[in-house]
Amino acid sequence: MTETQTHEVCLSFDFALQHSAKNKAAEFQLKIKATLPLQGVTAIYGPSGSGKTTLLRCIAGLEPKAKGHCAVAEKIWQDERYTLPTFKRDLAYVSQAPSLFTHLTVAQNLAYGESRRTPGRDQAFYDKVLSTMGIGHLLARMPAQLSGGEEQRVSIARALLTRPQVLLMDEPLSALDQPRKREILPYLEQLAAQFQIAILYVTHSLDELVRLADRVLVLEDGKLIESGSTLAIFNRLESPLQDSDEPSALLDVIAVENHNNGPLMRAEIPGGQQSLWIKAGAETKGKSLRLRVLARDVSIALSNHDDSSILNRLPAIIDAIQLNSATGTAVVTLKVGEQVLFAAITQLSLEKLQLREGISVWAQIKSVAIAR
Numbered sequence: 001m002t003e004t005q006t007h008e009v010c011l012s013f014d015f016a017l018q019h020s021a022k023n024k025a026a027e028f029q030l031k032i033k034a035t036l037p038l039q040g041v042t043a044i045y046g047p048s049g050s051g052k053t054t055l056l057r058c059i060a061g062l063e064p065k066a067k068g069h070c071a072v073a074e075k076i077w078q079d080e081r082y083t084l085p086t087f088k089r090d091l092a093y094v095s096q097a098p099s100l101f102t103h104l105t106v107a108q109n110l111a112y113g114e115s116r117r118t119p120g121r122d123q124a125f126y127d128k129v130l131s132t133m134g135i136g137h138l139l140a141r142m143p144a145q146l147s148g149g150e151e152q153r154v155s156i157a158r159a160l161l162t163r164p165q166v167l168l169m170d171e172p173l174s175a176l177d178q179p180r181k182r183e184i185l186p187y188l189e190q191l192a193a194q195f196q197i198a199i200l201y202v203t204h205s206l207d208e209l210v211r212l213a214d215r216v217l218v219l220e221d222g223k224l225i226e227s228g229s230t231l232a233i234f235n236r237l238e239s240p241l242q243d244s245d246e247p248s249a250l251l252d253v254i255a256v257e258n259h260n261n262g263p264l265m266r267a268e269i270p271g272g273q274q275s276l277w278i279k280a281g282a283e284t285k286g287k288s289l290r291l292r293v294l295a296r297d298v299s300i301a302l303s304n305h306d307d308s309s310i311l312n313r314l315p316a317i318i319d320a321i322q323l324n325s326a327t328g329t330a331v332v333t334l335k336v337g338e339q340v341l342f343a344a345i346t347q348l349s350l351e352k353l354q355l356r357e358g359i360s361v362w363a364q365i366k367s368v369a370i371a372r
C-alpha cells in the first residue's frame with residue numbers, strides 16, 4: 001500500500017498533552033501516536049488514570065491544550081497551525097451515561113440526531129439504524145420509560161444517525177448491571193458488522209474487549225505500551241491483557257452446523273481442516289465467533305485417543321513451556337495451525353510425557369468448557 005492510500009482510509013493521530021497539577025508529581029503527560037483503519041472496533045484499554053478518556057477528548061477536539069496532528073481519511077482535523085472545531089468533525093461521542101433529552105420522545109431524540117447532519121430523512125439508513133439497535137418498538141416512549149440498556153441503545157442510535165466516520169465510545173456499558181451488559185453486547189457486535197465506521201471503544205472490561213475488539217491500544221501512564229490485533233496481543237502469556245492466575249487463549253472460529261439441531265455446534269478453525277464442538281445456539285450458524293479457552297480446560301496427549309469423552313482433539317506443536325517449579329505446574333503454549341492455545345498441566349505430567357518444544361502432540365479441550 002502506498003503512503004497516499006494509507007492516508008486515505010485511516011484515522012491517524014500523534015498527540016502530546018500535559019495536564020498540570022498543583023503537585024508537580026501529579027502532573028499527567030499524554031504522548032500517543034497511532035494509525036487505525038476507518039472500520040472495525042479498536043479497544044482503548046488500560047488502568048484508571050492511564051489517559052483513555054483524555055485520548056478520546058483529544059481526537060474529538062475537546063482538549064484545547066493538545067498539540068500534534070490528527071487526520072481522518074484525507075481530511076486534517078488538527079495540525080501545528082490549525083484545529084477543526086469539534087462540531088465540524090465527522091464524529092459522534094457516546095459517554096458512560098445515556099444523554100437523551102428527557103422532555104422528548106425516543107423518535108424526537110432520534111430526529112434531533114438526524115437533523116445535525118442531513119436536511120431530509122434517508123429512510124433506508126434510518127431503518128437500518130433502528131433494526132441494528134433493536135429500538136423500533138420504543139419510538140413513542142419517553143426516556144423515563146426506558147430501561148438503562150434501552151436508553152443506551154437509543155443514545156447509540158442517535159449518535160449513528162449523525163453519520164459519523166468515527167464513533168467514540170467511552171465505557172458505554174459501565175453504568176449498566178451485568179444482565180443489561182450481556183443484553184446489549186450483541187447489538188454492539190451488530191453495529192460493528194453493519195456500519196463501515198471506526199469505533200474507538202474505551203473499556204476496563206476484558207469481556208467487552210474480547211467480544212468486540214478487532215484491535216487494541218493498551219495505555220499506561222499516558223503512553224501506548226501495546227497496539228495490534230486483539231488475538232496477537234492477547235495470546236501471549238506476558239500480555240497485559242492476560243490474567244496471570246488464569247491464563248487463556250482466544251480462538252477465532254466459524255460456526256458451521258448444529259449437532260442434531262441441538263445446542264452443540266461444530267465450529268471450524270479458519271485456514272485448516274480442524275473443527276471443534278462448542279456450546280452455541282443455532283442463531284450463530286455461519287457467523288465468526290471468538291472463543292476464550294482457559295489453559296486449565298486444555299490437556300495434552302501424545303496420541304489421538306478416540307475412546308475418551310473429550311470430543312475436541314486438535315493436532316498441535318509445542319511452541320514454549322513455562323515451568324513454575326514452586327507450584328509444580330507448567331503452562332504449555334501450543335500452535336494449532338496459525339492459532340494458539342495454552343495448556344496448564346502439572347510438572348509431573350510434563351516429565352512423564354517428556355514434553356519439549358517442537359514436538360507434535362494432541363490438544364484436548366472439553367466441549368462443555370468452551371462457551372462464548
Ligand SMILES: Nc1ncnc2c1ncn2[C@@H]1O[C@H](COP(=O)(O)OP(=O)(O)OP(=O)(O)O)[C@@H](O)[C@H]1O
Pocket residue numbers: 019020021028046047048049050051052053054055
Ligand atoms: N482537566 C484536567 N486537568 C488536570 N488533570 C486532568 C484533567 N483531566 C484528566 N486529568 C488527569 O489526567 C489523567 C488521565 O485521566 P483520564 O480520565 O484520561 O484517564 P482514564 O484512563 O480515562 O481513567 P478512568 O479509567 O479512571 O476513566 C488522570 O491522572 C487525571 O487525573
